[in-house]
Every structure is written in structure tokens, then in C-alpha cells.
Amino acid sequence: MNDVTFRCDCPISSALDLLGDKWTLVIIKQMLLENRKTFKDFLEADEGIATNILSTRLKWLEGLDLITKEKLPDNKKVNIYRLTEKGLSSTPIIIELAIWSDKNLRQLHPILQESNAMIHTDKQGLIDHLITNYRKQNLE
Amino acid sequence: MNDVTFRCDCPISSALDLLGDKWTLVIIKQMLLENRKTFKDFLEADEGIATNILSTRLKWLEGLDLITKEKLPDNKKVNIYRLTEKGLSSTPIIIELAIWSDKNLRQLHPILQESNAMIHTDKQGLIDHLITNYRKQNLE
């Protein structure tokens, strides 16, 4: 369904063939850090993604097994999107993006939100906490 | 010169407003890990970037102070591009992309290159080594 093509055999470039665009990691971030799980949840986030882009990205992520899509037994309308372990394992990438922003972006973007303070005192602890927490709340 | 616009105030989304595309981090990777520094160096890399894209991305990176552009005193033709400290500080992001690939991409892309083995035994040591090395060879 997804036609994944890789530019070359470099691991870093190949990761960017899957994740390297304006929206894919933002959606993963919204799931991991903001607990968003429905189409509406994503639409309502500050980033302001358009419906058509969201739709194609969710299919892309599902096709790559970074997220799953399912319906709850008591509701035939709402789709629930959840990170898989493969999706969850991108947490360190997301955290490093936040650290880079904290260090380098504040002069360019003065009203940037504060990151979780733990990011500078116990990065690995924060990553572990986020992943454990997500599993607990979403993958019972 | 660059018109940087941010979607919102989230540090992660803002980092992706600058770095979140198919080429920007690839160029930084080529500088950091493959020691590429001229227009021709980048063109010859396996990723196969087109000249117009490379040209706009180098200007974009220069405008963001992630790289500098200068000429050597003995050659008026060749431009030398170098990572700034701000550019160098994206090293952990690049390393995490490599780790994610190693763990998740090999079934999708069987001939993926091996990463430096140190990436799994001493990640922080590798990051420090790469940055120190780059400084030594390019910013003395």
C-alpha cells in the first residue's frame, strides 16, 4: 500500500525517507506527548494540520506499522490510532529535537514553550517514563 | 533572507519547521559523517541530490546559521561549507535516527549499511567523538 523507496543504503537517510517531512514526526509527538488518538484530536492540535494531509499521513504511518488503527467496541464511528512499539521507539528522536530547540531556537522564536525540565537533568529517565506511561495508558 | 515561520510554539514542531524535510538533515549528516564540504562533494554523495535543491538548502542552512560558507585564500572558485556549533549540536538527532534505523528498518531495507558499532555500546562517546573530531578538522 505504501510504496517505500529508499534513496540509498545509509541508515540516516533511510530513516528520513520514512520520517523526514513536516508532519510525520509531529503526529507521533501529538500521540506520545499530548495523548491524541482520534482524527479530531489531531485536527484540534495547535499545529493546524489539514484534513487531507492528516488522512494521508495516518495511512502512511499505519502502512509502516508505526501506528495501528482500530475502533472501540462501543463506538462504530471513532477511529483510535495508537503508536506501535516501532512508533514508540522514535521517542529519543523526538526528545533530541526538543533539546536542540531549547538550546538553539529561542532567539529565533521567543515565545517557544518550555520543555519538561527533566529533559535536561535526566533525559533517559524522561524517555523511559514517556514510553512506559504510553504503554500503560494505551496498550493495556 | 530566510523567511522562517513557525506553525506554533511547540519546541518539537518548531525544530521540524527548520529541519523537517527530506534533505536538510541529510546535508548535515554528509558534513558531519562523510566530511563533505564543497558543492561537488554533496552532489557526489549516494543520496543524489539535484543541484537546484542543494543550492536552496545550502542557502537555507546558512541563513539559519547552521553552516557557514567561505572561500579558501588560494582558490577563488570553490566554496567551503562548514557546520557551526548550532549545526554541530544536531549530532544527537542524527545519531538517534541511525539507532532507530538499525532497530526498525532492516526488514524493510535489507542492504542497509551498518552503523558505527560504538553507537550501541557508547552512544554519548560516539557523539562527543564526532563533534570533537569535526571541530579539530574544520574549525581550528
Added chain:
DNA sequence: TTAATTACTTGCAAATCGAAAGTAATAATC
């Protein structure tokens, strides 16, 4: 049973991508 909500799809104009060709300056070779 009518209205609202959710999760989409479609249409379209604008922006961006990327292959190819062209250009301008400098450096190397004959």
C-alpha cells in the same frame, strides 16, 4: 427524526520538487 459529530474525499490553486539544460567564473592543460 432531525441535528451534530467524526472521519474522511474531492477539487483546485499555489507552492515545491526534481531532471535537464544553460551560464558564468575560475583553474588546468596544451
Added chain:
DNA sequence: GATTATTACTTTCGATTTGCAAGTAATTAA
């Protein structure tokens, strides 16, 4: 010194992607 090659671009143009707006279809709530 003239020709050729190299480097670093720019331009053109068709194809693709983006993103706004509007529409649709199924389900749920009032």
C-alpha cells in the same frame, strides 16, 4: 595564451505535493 574542464550555481518546465474549502457518508445525540 587559448582551449578545455571544473565548480557553483540559475533557469525552465512538467510532475508532484500542499493546503484551503467544500462536500459526503456513516454514526451518534438530542
